[in-house]
Each structure stands twice: as structure tokens, then as C-alpha cells.
Amino acid sequence: MDIKNDFMYSISKLQEKVNDFISKDNIGREPFSLYDPINYTLKSGGKRIRPVLVLMACNLFSDDIENAIKPAIGLEIFHNFTLLHDDIMDHAEIRRGNPTVHKKWNENTAILSGDAMFIKAYEYFLDCESPNFKEILKVFNITALEVCEGQQYDMEFEERDNVTEQEYLRMIELKTSVLLAAALKIGALIGGANVKDANLLYEFGRNIGLAFQLQDDFLDVYGDTEVFGKQIGGDIAANKKTFMLIKAQELAQGNNKTQLNDLLRSKDISREKKVKAVTEVYNSLQIKEIVQKKIQELNKKALDYLNKVSVLEDKKSELKKLASKLITRDN
Amino acid sequence: MDIKNDFMYSISKLQEKVNDFISKDNIGREPFSLYDPINYTLKSGGKRIRPVLVLMACNLFSDDIENAIKPAIGLEIFHNFTLLHDDIMDHAEIRRGNPTVHKKWNENTAILSGDAMFIKAYEYFLDCESPNFKEILKVFNITALEVCEGQQYDMEFEERDNVTEQEYLRMIELKTSVLLAAALKIGALIGGANVKDANLLYEFGRNIGLAFQLQDDFLDVYGDTEVFGKQIGGDIAANKKTFMLIKAQELAQGNNKTQLNDLLRSKDISREKKVKAVTEVYNSLQIKEIVQKKIQELNKKALDYLNKVSVLEDKKSELKKLASKLITRDN
Numbered sequence: 073m074d075i076k077n078d079f080m081y082s083i084s085k086l087q088e089k090v091n092d093f094i095s096k097d098n099i100g101r102e103p104f105s106l107y108d109p110i111n112y113t114l115k116s117g118g119k120r121i122r123p124v125l126v127l128m129a130c131n132l133f134s135d136d137i138e139n140a141i142k143p144a145i146g147l148e149i150f151h152n153f154t155l156l157h158d159d160i161m162d163h164a165e166i167r168r169g170n171p172t173v174h175k176k177w178n179e180n181t182a183i184l185s186g187d188a189m190f191i192k193a194y195e196y197f198l199d200c201e202s203p204n205f206k207e208i209l210k211v212f213n214i215t216a217l218e219v220c221e222g223q224q225y226d227m228e229f230e231e232r233d234n235v236t237e238q239e240y241l242r243m244i245e246l247k248t249s250v251l252l253a254a255a256l257k258i259g260a261l262i263g264g265a266n267v268k269d270a271n272l273l274y275e276f277g278r279n280i281g282l283a284f285q286l287q288d289d290f291l292d293v294y295g296d297t298e299v300f301g302k303q304i305g306g307d308i309a310a311n312k313k314t315f316m317l318i319k320a321q322e323l324a325q326g327n328n329k330t331q332l333n334d335l336l337r338s339k340d341i342s343r344e345k346k347v348k349a350v351t352e353v354y355n356s357l358q359i360k361e362i363v364q365k366k367i368q369e370l371n372k373k374a375l376d377y378l379n380k381v382s383v384l385e386d387k388k389s390e391l392k393k394l395a396s397k398l399i400t401r402d403n
Numbered sequence: 404m405d406i407k408n409d410f411m412y413s414i415s416k417l418q419e420k421v422n423d424f425i426s427k428d429n430i431g432r433e434p435f436s437l438y439d440p441i442n443y444t445l446k447s448g449g450k451r452i453r454p455v456l457v458l459m460a461c462n463l464f465s466d467d468i469e470n471a472i473k474p475a476i477g478l479e480i481f482h483n484f485t486l487l488h489d490d491i492m493d494h495a496e497i498r499r500g501n502p503t504v505h506k507k508w509n510e511n512t513a514i515l516s517g518d519a520m521f522i523k524a525y526e527y528f529l530d531c532e533s534p535n536f537k538e539i540l541k542v543f544n545i546t547a548l549e550v551c552e553g554q555q556y557d558m559e560f561e562e563r564d565n566v567t568e569q570e571y572l573r574m575i576e577l578k579t580s581v582l583l584a585a586a587l588k589i590g591a592l593i594g595g596a597n598v599k600d601a602n603l604l605y606e607f608g609r610n611i612g613l614a615f616q617l618q619d620d621f622l623d624v625y626g627d628t629e630v631f632g633k634q635i636g637g638d639i640a641a642n643k644k645t646f647m648l649i650k651a652q653e654l655a656q657g658n659n660k661t662q663l664n665d666l667l668r669s670k671d672i673s674r675e676k677k678v679k680a681v682t683e684v685y686n687s688l689q690i691k692e693i694v695q696k697k698i699q700e701l702n703k704k705a706l707d708y709l710n711k712v713s714v715l716e717d718k719k720s721e722l723k724k725l726a727s728k729l730i731t732r733d734n
Contacts, residue, residue: 106555161511180492188551194544213525220519224437
């Protein structure tokens with residue numbers, strides 16, 4: 073196959089391409105009541121990371137990325153479907169500054185429109201003309217299942233006190249990383265990459281995805297509310313077993329241990345006081361430095377994989393830029 | 404392609420094949436908590452009509468039906484997924500004599516295991532080796548979306564008083580018929596049928612599916628509780644807008660009209676009395692004869708399509724037998 077990749081799209085150009093497509097694309101027909109929540113969810117914004125990753129990976133191997141757009145949008149639709157159903161399960165009321173679907177409509181609508189949204193994601197994949205079509209669909213399918221497994225672990229961990237670092241990393245790998253990894257692999261396959269390169273990009277994405285989620289955990293404690301876009305301390309208030317809490321529970325001794333356990337159990341303390349006090353325990357245990365070190369380790373691992381991908385180094389610059397943005401972002 | 408179909412499987416042999424496959428097939432891996440409800444649902448029985456239709460349609464064109472088994476099971480998994488999510492939306496507590504998943508576990512589990520189940524259905528389709536693979540997947544995908552549309556209409560009709568016969572038939576077409584139709588089309592395509600024959604079988608299935616659902620409505624009023632397996636009158640008690648109620652509302656005049664409206668509005672009357680009184684209105688309007696006539700019309704239409712399928716007449720005997728069973732069944 074003749075692979076050309078003389079033209080590199082910038083991240084912002086690809087983001088624009090994705091947003092442009094989504095804004096013009098009205099999904100649905102009668103009964104519109106089934107499709108309205110789908111359009112509402114898709115057009116409510118988001119960083120469009122997954123479709124951009126599909127297009128960037130495709131662009132590593134091919135100038136022509138048009139054939140990757142439909143699967144890219146399919147992946148974004150799938151991602152938004154998982155948010156829609158997760159929001160029901162988590163009783164979340166706000167998503168991207170708007171009421172969640174089960175709040176704006178009702179729970180039945182959220183379940184059923186979510187199901188339809190998921191089917192729509194497949195429809196976009198079925199529009200992809202690629203000799204690797206079946207392989208691409210298999211990557212998407214196994215990834216979709218893994219995301220469900222991740223959500224299941226996430227829900228189960230809420231009921232458990234003894235979640236280990238390893239278990240937590242496996243959970244976020246399933247819930248978050250594999251979809252970023254699959255986006256890259258799918259884009260690469262559409263662009264004509266060989267299996268080895270496609271798998272290297274998958275591993276790059278898997279590690280960046282882990283670092284991306286740890287940065288999320290980090291921002292919930294050490295982010296700037298104004299930049300972060302939501303109140304910090306949400307994870308602490310909810311006793312969410314993040315990497316930071318698990319590390320703190322592992323390292324805390326003596327006074328720190330007693331205080332942390334008391335804070336986790338206490339029901340009387342105000343949210344503000346709890347967030348402040350838990351953060352102080354984190355500070356004294358240097359959790360900030362530990363999570364940042366972990367993020368850097370994962371980043372290094374990711375870049376090692378990217379370096380092995382057999383395209384010219386300067387083709388990889390935009391992907392490196394995006395990876396760096398994802399793990400140093402402040403919102 | 405060399406198409407051979409010297410050997411015809413009987414309905415019961417195919418049912419056995421499907422049940423055998425499902426009983427041996429344990430879906431899942433860790434976290435088992437995600438997969439347990441899937442196995443629970445799949446192994447709880449059911450008539451296995453859809454997978455049997457896939458296999459029968461395949462067998463019309465080919466002796467070798469092995470390649471149709473995975474998609475057949477995929478369709479059964481999809482059907483059971485829709486029941487699982489529908490049961491949440493309908494607050495149903497019992498399915499096939501067992502507690503529904505959201506009752507036995509909880510609603511979050513039912514949502515998420517349902518999602519995973521749907522992905523599993525695709526996985527079984529992705530295992531199908533057929534030159535028509537993409538076409539087959541497209542039939543499955545569009546049908547899945549139509550089933551969601553049917554469920555949406557069904558929920559909306561609960562809130563409406565003015566549902567017409569035409570709207571009702573379209574709703575049951577989407578919610579029930581298209582999946583039976585798609586089962587036949589998919590099986591035919593796997594067996595090597597040409598597009599014309601595959602579409603004729605689709606139309607056969609669509610009409611049989613409508614008759615099948617009308618028979619369901621009929622049994623709810625005129626069935627024998629012992630044979631039907633559940634208490635009759637459930638639709639009447641719930642004011643469900645079935646074909647029978649819509650026809651009765653259309654035809655009722657004078658006393659019948661007043662009485663029917665009173666019965667639909669009344670909240671004080673016992674279930675038993677309501678069922679009896681509404682059935683009496685139906686009787687005086689000859690609703691029983693009207694629905695039976697409609698079923699026969701649809702059956703005739705279906706058989707006209709089947710007759711045009713370009714395989715020898717005696718190959719069609721099992722399919723005719725199954726169709727006849729579906730629309731004259733008493734449970």
C-alpha cells in the first residue's frame with residue numbers, strides 16, 4: 073500500500089473538524105424524543121480528545137484522513153453514551169454545566185436514548201470503508217466491553233475499603249485508558265499502519281490514558297477552582313478511592329493514620345473542613361509529589377512506545393504535544 | 404456459489420441446538436459481577452424463536468448452518484438485552500417466572516450488565532465468517548435501532564389517549580416484527596441467498612411478527628391462564644393500548660362507549676371486575692373476531708412472500724410450521 077503523510081494537521085484544526093462535523097450532524101428521525109437527548113449530549117461540548125486521537129493516528133500514516141472521520145465521531149458518540157449511562161448510575165445532576173439527561177428528561181429516556189446512542193456509534197463505524205474494517209470493529213467492540221468492566225469495578229470499589237493501588241490502576245485502565253488507546257489504534261489501522269505500529273500506538277495511548285486519569289485525580293485536590301471549572305475536593309468529599317487516597321492510606325502512620333481514618337468516617341464535619349484537613353494529610357505525606365512522579369513515569373513509558381513507531385520523528389510532534397497537554401492540563 | 408440444501412433441520416432440532424449452545428456457553432470473565440446477570444438472563448429459558456429463525460432461513464439455502472450459529476446466538480443475546488432494559492423501564496418484577504435483573508440485583512447492575520450484554524451480541528456477530536459480513540452487520544444494526552424506536556413509541560403511547568390502529572401497528576412492527584424479519588434475512592444472507600430472496604424472507608417475517616404480537620394481545624384477553632403461563636387481563640388492568648382496546652374505542656358507540664370510558668377511568672373497581680367488564684364490551688363489539696381476522700390477513704400476506712422465495716416448496720415446510728405455531732400459539 074502506498075502510504076503518504078506529507079501533510080500534518082494541527083490539534084486545533086482536527087478539533088475544529090470534529091466540532092464542525094458534530095454541529096452539522098443532526099442525528100435522528102421520528103420519534104425525535106428518542107434522538108433529542110443524543111443531540112443534546114453530543115453538542116454540549118467536551119474536549120473531543122478521542123476523535124482527535126483517531127484522526128491524528130490516521131494522519132501519522134496517511135494524508136487522507138477523511139475515511140477516519142466517521143469512526144472518529146463513532147468513538148466520540150460511544151464515549152458520550154458511557155457518560156450518559158454513568159450519570160444515571162452515579163446520580164450525577166450536572167455534566168459540562170448542563171443538567172444530565174436523566175435530570176432534564178427522565179431515567180427511562182436516559183436508558184433508552186443511551187442504548188440508541190450506542191447503536192448509532194456502531195452505525196458510524198459501519199460507514200468506514202477500510203480493508204481492515206473487521207479488525208477495526210473488533211478493537212472497538214472489545215474496548216467497549218472493557219469500559220463497562222471498568223465502570224463495574226469503579227462502582228464496586230465504592231463499597232470496598234481495601235482497594236489496592238494495582239486494582240485502582242487496572243480500574244482506570246479499563247474505564248479510561250483503553251478507549252484513548254483504541255482511538256489511536258483504530259486511527260492507525262485506517263491510515264494503513266501495520267499491526268506492530270498500531271499496537272505501539274495503543275500502548276502509547278494506554279499509558280497516556282493512565283497519566284491523564286491521575287492528572288484528573290490530582291486536579292480534584294490541587295487544581296484551581298476557576299481554571300478547573302468545577303469545585304475542587306469532590307473526590308475527597310465523597311471518599312472516592314482515588315490514587316491519592318489509596319497512596320495516603322498506604323503511607324499514613326501514627327497521627328496521620330488516625331486523622332485520615334477519622335476524616336473518612338466522620339459524617340459531621342463540613343465539606344470545606346474535610347477537604348482542607350484531608351489535603352493537609354496528603355501534604356504531609358507528599359502525595360502531590362508521589363502522583364506527579366507517577367504521571368511522569370507513565371509519560372516516559374508512553375513516549376518510549378511512541379518513539380518506536382516507524383514514522384519520521386517530526387510526524388510525531390503533534391501527538392507528543394497533545395499527550396503533554398493531556399497530562400499537564402489544569403482543567 | 405454452490406448452494407446445497409438437501410438436509411432440512413426440524414424446528415425442535417434447531418431449538419435443541421440453540422439451547423445446547425447457550426447452556427454450555429458461560430459468558431464472561433472478571434469482574435464476574437458484570438457477567439452473572441447476563442448468564443442468568445440468557446439461561447432462564449424463552450422460546451429461542453429468533454435464533455431458530457436465523458438457522459432455518461440459513462438452512463433454506465445451505466446444508467451447513469454452523470456459520471449461522473454465532474449470529475443466531477448474538478440475536479438472542481440482543482433480544483434478551485432489550486428485555487433486561489425494558490424491564491427496568493416498565494418496573495417489571497418477574498420475567499419467565501424469575502425475578503428481573505434489577506430486582507434480583509439492582510438498577511445500576513441492570514443498566515450496566517445490559518450494556519455489556521449488547522456489546523456481547525456484537526461480539527457474536529463479529530465471529531461470523533461470511534462474505535456478506537458487512538451487510539449482515541448493517542441489517543442487525545438498523546434493526547437494533549428500530550427496536551429502540553419501538554420501545555420509545557410504546558412508552559409514549561402510555562401517556563396518550565388517541566393512539567390510532569396505524570400507529571399501534573407501526574409501534575409493534577418496530578418493537579417486535581423487525582427483529583423476527585431481520586433474523587430471517589440474516590440467516591438467508593449467511594446461507595448464501597440472493598438479496599431478493601433475503602428481502603422476501605424479511606417481509607415474510609415482518610408480517611408474521613405483526614400477527615405474532617396481535618396473538619399476544621389476543622391471549623392476554625382470551626387466553627387460558629393455565630396454558631398462557633400468566634394471569635390473563637394484564638393489558639386490560641393496565642389500560643394498555645393494544646390492538647383490541649384501540650379497535651374497541653374506535654367501534655364503541657352509545658352504552659358501550661360510555662361503559663368503556665368509565666372502565667378506563669375508574670380507579671375503584673377491582674382488577675377482576677374490570678377485566679370481566681372490558682372483556683364483555685370486547686365481546687359485544689366482536690373484537691375477538693376482528694383480531695383473529697387481522698391475524699389471518701397478516702398470515703396470508705406473509706405466506707405470499709414466502710411462496711415467492713426461490714427454493715423448492717418442500718424446503719419451506721418447517722418455516723411454515725413455525726409461522727403457524729407462532730400465530731396460533733396459546734402461550
